[in-house]
Amino acid sequence: MAKIQYSFIFFLYIIIKCNGVNVDIISSDLKLKNVDRNIDISSQLVKITSKITLENTGRAPVKYFLYAAESVTKDNLAFVGFKDNNNKDLRLVETSVKGYDDVKFWRVELKEAVNAASTVVVMAEAVLTKALLPYPTAITQQEDQLVKFNGNLYFFSPYYVASQKTTVIVNTKSVESFTKVKPFSQQDGTISYGPYSNIGPFTEKELSIHYKNNSPFLTVTRIERLIEVSHWGNIAVEETIEIEHTGAKLKGPFSRYDYQQDHHSGPASVRSYKTLLPASAADVYYRDTNGNISTSNMKVKKDTVELDLRPRYPLFGGWRTHYTLGYNVPSYEYLYHSGNEYLLKMRVIDHIFDDMQVDELITKIILPEGSTNIKLNIPYPVSRLPDNLHYTYLDTKGRPVVSFTKRNVVENHIQDFQLRYTFPRLLMLQEPLLVVGFLYMLFLCVIIYVRLDFSIHKAEHPHKD
Numbered sequence: 001m002a003k004i005q006y007s008f009i010f011f012l013y014i015i016i017k018c019n020g021v022n023v024d025i026i027s028s029d030l031k032l033k034n035v036d037r038n039i040d041i042s043s044q045l046v047k048i049t050s051k052i053t054l055e056n057t058g059r060a061p062v063k064y065f066l067y068a069a070e071s072v073t074k075d076n077l078a079f080v081g082f083k084d085n086n087n088k089d090l091r092l093v094e095t096s097v098k099g100y101d102d103v104k105f106w107r108v109e110l111k112e113a114v115n116a117a118s119t120v121v122v123m124a125e126a127v128l129t130k131a132l133l134p135y136p137t138a139i140t141q142q143e144d145q146l147v148k149f150n151g152n153l154y155f156f157s158p159y160y161v162a163s164q165k166t167t168v169i170v171n172t173k174s175v176e177s178f179t180k181v182k183p184f185s186q187q188d189g190t191i192s193y194g195p196y197s198n199i200g201p202f203t204e205k206e207l208s209i210h211y212k213n214n215s216p217f218l219t220v221t222r223i224e225r226l227i228e229v230s231h232w233g234n235i236a237v238e239e240t241i242e243i244e245h246t247g248a249k250l251k252g253p254f255s256r257y258d259y260q261q262d263h264h265s266g267p268a269s270v271r272s273y274k275t276l277l278p279a280s281a282a283d284v285y286y287r288d289t290n291g292n293i294s295t296s297n298m299k300v301k302k303d304t305v306e307l308d309l310r311p312r313y314p315l316f317g318g319w320r321t322h323y324t325l326g327y328n329v330p331s332y333e334y335l336y337h338s339g340n341e342y343l344l345k346m347r348v349i350d351h352i353f354d355d356m357q358v359d360e361l362i363t364k365i366i367l368p369e370g371s372t373n374i375k376l377n378i379p380y381p382v383s384r385l386p387d388n389l390h391y392t393y394l395d396t397k398g399r400p401v402v403s404f405t406k407r408n409v410v411e412n413h414i415q416d417f418q419l420r421y422t423f424p425r426l427l428m429l430q431e432p433l434l435v436v437g438f439l440y441m442l443f444l445c446v447i448i449y450v451r452l453d454f455s456i457h458k459a460e461h462p463h464k465d
Contacts, residue, residue: 022095024107026158026201029058030065033119035155035164041209042171042189043355044217044247045410046076046128050155054120061113066097067106067124070156070204074104078357079127079412082108090122097158103202105158127410129357134217134248134317135210141255141316144212145248145268146176153181153207154199165194166207174212181205214267217247218315220358228366229344231423235334238326241352245270249317259314268317272310273353281305281327288312288323342371344419348378348406351414358409365402365419366390373422374402379415382406 033053040047056062069077082090091109114120135148155164168178168191178191185192191209221242228236247268259265277284279302286296286309297308311321336343349361362385367374376384382404389398402419 022093022107024066024095024097024105026066026097027058027062029056029060030062031055031057031160031162032155032157032164033162035157035161037155037164037166038169039151039166040169041132041149041211042169042213043215044132044213045355045357046131046149046151048124048126048128050124050126052122052124054114054122056114056116056118059116061115062110063113064107064109066095066158067092067108068100068156068158068202069104069126070152070202071102072204073128073131073151076128076131077104077126078129078408078410079125080106081125081412083123083125084111085121100158100202103158125412127412129408129410130219130246132213132217136248138249138251138317139268140252141250141258141266143268144174145214145217145317146210147213147247149207149209149211151207153179153193153205154196154203156202156204158201160201161199161203163195163197164199165192165196167192168207168209170209170211170213172212176210176212178209178211179207215355216270216273216353217245217268217317218270218273218353218356219244219246220352220356221320222360223349223352223358223362225349225361225363226366227346227364229335229368230331231335231368233331235329235331235346236326237329238324239350240322240324242320242322243315244320245315245317247317250319254316266314266316270311270315272308275307275309275325275353276351277305277307277327278329278333278347278350279303279305280329280333282329284325284327286323286325288321293323340422340424342421342423344421345416347414348417349409349414351411356409356411360405360407361409362403362405363417367400367402367419367421368423369397369399371400371421371423373420374400375420376402376404377418377420378404379417380406380413 033055035053036051038049054065067080067082069080080092082092084090088111090111093107093109095105095107097103097105108122110120110122131151132147132149135146139145153166155161155166169189170191171189173188175186175191178186181193183194221244223242224240226238230236284298284305284307286293286307290312293312296310299306299308311323313319313321315321334344334346336345344365348363349358352358374387383406385403385405387403388401390401391398406413
């Protein structure tokens with residue numbers, strides 16, 4: 001009897017696990033008629049855009065297709081997105097295919113089904129972080145930075161590819177070496193491969209390029225973003241940022257004299273960078289552990305506030321810096337309500353610098369005391385952290401704090417989150433009443449103290465004879 005119960009429980013567990021994971025099959029009716037791929041490796045990120053012509057060679061309409069990432073790149077893949085011909089986003093769902101455990105798959109759902117013998121054109125975008133490796137790994141102050149890119153010469157797909165071309169953008173004439181598979185051509189700043197015909201599914205061939213790249217190799221190793229919501233008209237944002245230069249490390253001594261006299265000294269170093277804040281940002285402050293940093297310029301533009309940040313010292317390979325950036329924005333631009341129901345709509349992260357890459361992002365949202373029924377909606381997967389309470393002045397029960405974290409963040413993740421919660425508007429009188437009550441008790445105590453006599457001996461008054 002015990003064996004029967006154990007077998008039943010095990011069978012139920014297997015059913016639950018299978019239902020919890022998406023499993024798809026590779027359709028033999030689909031093929032890629034043409035793929036035009038651009039690989040931009042001119043910055044510290046690898047940005048891949050592909051124009052895909054999908055053809056249905058079967059008899060039944062097709063509503064979705066599969067996108068795959070090989071084992072070499074799936075760990076560096078930070079963002080994947082698809083758009084149709086009308087530039088509308090297509091829904092992606094992570095899935096798996098039996099027998100391909102080393103490949104990461106997404107199911108791309110089309111707006112309209114592709115009928116038999118018909119084609120559809122979609123645009124794919126992928127961003128890789130830390131896919132460019134400094135080579136050599138250490139350079140002197142006067143040397144240029146050389147990096148190496150290793151990728152796949154062919155478009156990695158679970159489907160048969162009839163024809164494909166690849167263009168690699170390096171934006172430099174200084175190319176040490178690159179893979180040469182005919183037909184190919186090299187022009188100023190670009191290397192073109194193909195067209196290649198009749199490429200089978202899951203075909204891989206190494207694409208290696210060694211070239212000069214002095215763009216800023218800055219990595220935000222950790223950023224903690226704190227958003228404090230007030231129903232009295234203000235939202236305070238504060239970011240604690242840790243940055244590291246992850247390019248080729250500095251070899252030998254650093255000469256500040258040469259660095260200041262020769263503008264070409266330290267070509268791979270970072271002197272400054274621009275951070276973009278919301279257009280309504282005010283009371284901006286920028287400080288590190290030593291105090292306020294005055295070497296920064298702020299420009300208020302029509303749709304943004306541009307902050308030119310200059311660290312206390314230039315950043316070379318392996319060097320780090322740590323600072324705090326804060327500002328205020330009016331709540332009416334981001335906070336909406338209907339009765340006691342509120343909706344907060346803000347960015348998950350701001351633009352820190354061009355082509356940014358963030359290892360770890362932690363966002364904390366402090367809501368007013370008394371907020372309940374909290375529901376968080378984010379347009380991409382994150383890890384939700386346990387909720388806790390934050391105490392400040394005039395708090396009694398504490399303010400709810402909603403926290404989440406995400407790793408491997410790039411500019412494509414600068415999107416809005418939505419946080420819904422319930423807050424009784426009568427609770428807005430809590431803090432004023434506490435202040436009034438405290439002042440009332442203070443004045444009452446002063447009145448009592450003045451009117452009472454706490455002396456031990458009474459004063460003797462002279463009597464007239």
